[in-house]
Amino acid sequence: MSGAVDFDPERHLEVMAPALGLTISEAQKPVVLQFLAIAHNMARIVGTAPLPDDELALAPNFRPGLPGDGL
Amino acid sequence: MTEAFVPAHEIARRIRGGEIAAETVVADALARIEKLDPQVNAFTDVTAERALAAARAVDLARSRGEALAPLAGVPFAAKNLFDIAGLPTRAGSKINRERPPASRDAVLVERLSAAGAILLGGLNMGEYAYDFTGENAHDGPCRNPHDLARMAGGSSSGSGAATAAGFVPIALGSDTNGSIRVPGSLCGVFGLKPTYGRLPRTRSFPFCDSLDHLGPLARDVTDLALAYDLMQGADAGDPACAQRPAEPAMPSLHHGLSGLRIAVAGGYFATDGMPEAEAAVAKVAKALGAKRDLDIKGAAIARAAAFLITNAESSSFHLPRLRERADDFDPETRDRFLAGALLPAAWYVQAQRARRWFHDEMMRHFAEVDLIVAPATPCPAPLVGQKTLEVRGDTLPLRPSLGLFTQPISCVGLPVAVVPVQGSGLPIGVQLIAAPWREDICLRAAYALQAFGVCRAAGAEELPSLR
Numbered sequence: 001m002s003g004a005v006d007f008d009p010e011r012h013l014e015v016m017a018p019a020l021g022l023t024i025s026e027a028q029k030p031v032v033l034q035f036l037a038i039a040h041n042m043a044r045i046v047g048t049a050p051l052p053d054d055e056l057a058l059a060p061n062f063r064p065g066l067p068g069d070g071l
Numbered sequence: 072m073t074e075a076f077v078p079a080h081e082i083a084r085r086i087r088g089g090e091i092a093a094e095t096v097v098a099d100a101l102a103r104i105e106k107l108d109p110q111v112n113a114f115t116d117v118t119a120e121r122a123l124a125a126a127r128a129v130d131l132a133r134s135r136g137e138a139l140a141p142l143a144g145v146p147f148a149a150k151n152l153f154d155i156a157g158l159p160t161r162a163g164s165k166i167n168r169e170r171p172p173a174s175r176d177a178v179l180v181e182r183l184s185a186a187g188a189i190l191l192g193g194l195n196m197g198e199y200a201y202d203f204t205g206e207n208a209h210d211g212p213c214r215n216p217h218d219l220a221r222m223a224g225g226s227s228s229g230s231g232a233a234t235a236a237g238f239v240p241i242a243l244g245s246d247t248n249g250s251i252r253v254p255g256s257l258c259g260v261f262g263l264k265p266t267y268g269r270l271p272r273t274r275s276f277p278f279c280d281s282l283d284h285l286g287p288l289a290r291d292v293t294d295l296a297l298a299y300d301l302m303q304g305a306d307a308g309d310p311a312c313a314q315r316p317a318e319p320a321m322p323s324l325h326h327g328l329s330g331l332r333i334a335v336a337g338g339y340f341a342t343d344g345m346p347e348a349e350a351a352v353a354k355v356a357k358a359l360g361a362k363r364d365l366d367i368k369g370a371a372i373a374r375a376a377a378f379l380i381t382n383a384e385s386s387s388f389h390l391p392r393l394r395e396r397a398d399d400f401d402p403e404t405r406d407r408f409l410a411g412a413l414l415p416a417a418w419y420v421q422a423q424r425a426r427r428w429f430h431d432e433m434m435r436h437f438a439e440v441d442l443i444v445a446p447a448t449p450c451p452a453p454l455v456g457q458k459t460l461e462v463r464g465d466t467l468p469l470r471p472s473l474g475l476f477t478q479p480i481s482c483v484g485l486p487v488a489v490v491p492v493q494g495s496g497l498p499i500g501v502q503l504i505a506a507p508w509r510e511d512i513c514l515r516a517a518y519a520l521q522a523f524g525v526c527r528a529a530g531a532e533e534l535p536s537l538r
Contacts, residue, residue, distance in 0.1 A: 038471070059423045
């Protein structure tokens with residue numbers, strides 16, 4: 001997933017923040033970048049889960065017509 | 072034991088029996104809050120007028136010979152992300168104070184009120200529940216009743232502190248990644264994070280839809296089970312709430328440990344280098360007769376998945392506020408929300424896939440064991456303002472690290488009771504984890520530990536700063 005891909009938090013922030021309409025000040029930037037780096041590390045850990053490549057089973061489920069999980 | 076530390080079920084018995092008036096109970100609790108809460112900072116709103124009116128109604132009903140509800144006259148309070156009629160639901164934030172007052176109580180507040188319990192007010196919390204410390208830039212830090220220089224833990228900080236301080240015997244909190252269990256551990260009280268989907272979240276302010284749970288904290292296990300039972304039942308207002316009938320825990324609360332297969336979580340949950348957590352887990356495991364260790368593979372993946380899901384969902388939810396009002400956020404939460412808003416969608420989707428995978432892994436474990444014992448926090452309460460934590464020789468940022476042991480469990484929605492071990496210094500909690508929908512097992516074990524004297528909340532004499 002994030003695997004061998006280089007992730008540059010600063011470049012990511014510079015591109016994504018305006019795309020989302022966010023203004024991140026110079027004062028806020030260092031801590032935001034720190035958390036982006038933590039999130040990237042978490043994505044790297046998630047990427048080690050032995051997930052099959054022929055199945056897409058997300059945890060949340062949606063069952064039309066029922067307010068809950070239908071049990 | 073002073074009157075402030077009497078369990079809820081005993082207060083209810085005394086009121087039913089005419090030994091004490093509900094108005095006296097509520098007035099005494101309000102007086103204690105007025106006198107001592109300025110030091111603790113557990114309450115953000117005290118609903119005194121409403122509480123006294125409700126108490127007088129209980130006394131009037133009794134004087135007329137009417138049957139009283141199970142918790143008639145018992146004080147409780149709710150984290151300020153629960154709607155309380157007449158108050159804006161601030162959810163720990165500055166921005167939400169501008170919202171119109173709630174027109175109706177949250178469903179769980181209504182259910183406890185229908186059982187006769189009396190709401191004393193809203194409780195302090197970390198902003199928008201994104202917190203493990205109990206610190207809050209707008210309302211000030213919630214302090215630990217055991218040592219006012221220390222944090223209460225979050226994000227249900229006021230819920231942990233108000234119960235530990237003897238302000239209320241029962242409080243409501245929320246837990247997305249550990250926000251009932253962390254303050255339960257640091258403040259030394261019992262807490263229950265039920266199975267995801269068990270208790271309806273209707274009319275509470277959301278944090279992360281995939282992982283938000285609501286539940287009770289209490290100083291006494293019977294009170295915890297009673298409150299939990301009285302709040303059960305589906306509600307159509309919460310799409311995640313399971314359409315299951317109530318499955319009361321009280322009937323089996325006293326059944327003891329017979330027949331339960333109990334294991335201690337190892338591997339990721341190992342407590343080497345964490346002496347207080349290690350001692351607490353060992354004490355609880357011995358008392359429960361835990362027979363084996365269980366290496367829960369994938370816990371680190373589950374924790375990482377919970378981190379990403381929380382970061383992405385909550386930040387998307389707050390995106391308009393982040394665009395327009397970023398300076399009005401608590402800086403400690405704002406910068407995490409800003410980072411979360413920028414996450415690639417693939418990270419989030421993979422996290423939801425990993426969550427499904429880890430759920431299935433845990434279900435395999437529950438074919439072999441009924442209850443898993445694990446640490447709740449790596450350490451007892453840190454100092455207010457502390458920014459880092461030493462974990463196994465590494466210096467880590469404190470805010471995310473306090474949830475190290477709680478996050479993998481809530482990631483897959485398992486029911487957990489946190490039980491307090493009182494050491495020679497500060498208390499620390501232990502998690503009792505069961506298979507989905509088996510809150511009864513968590514509470515049964517918690518009750519046994521309380522009966523053995525292994526786990527208990529502190530009495531007034533152990534809280535010298537609150538005399």
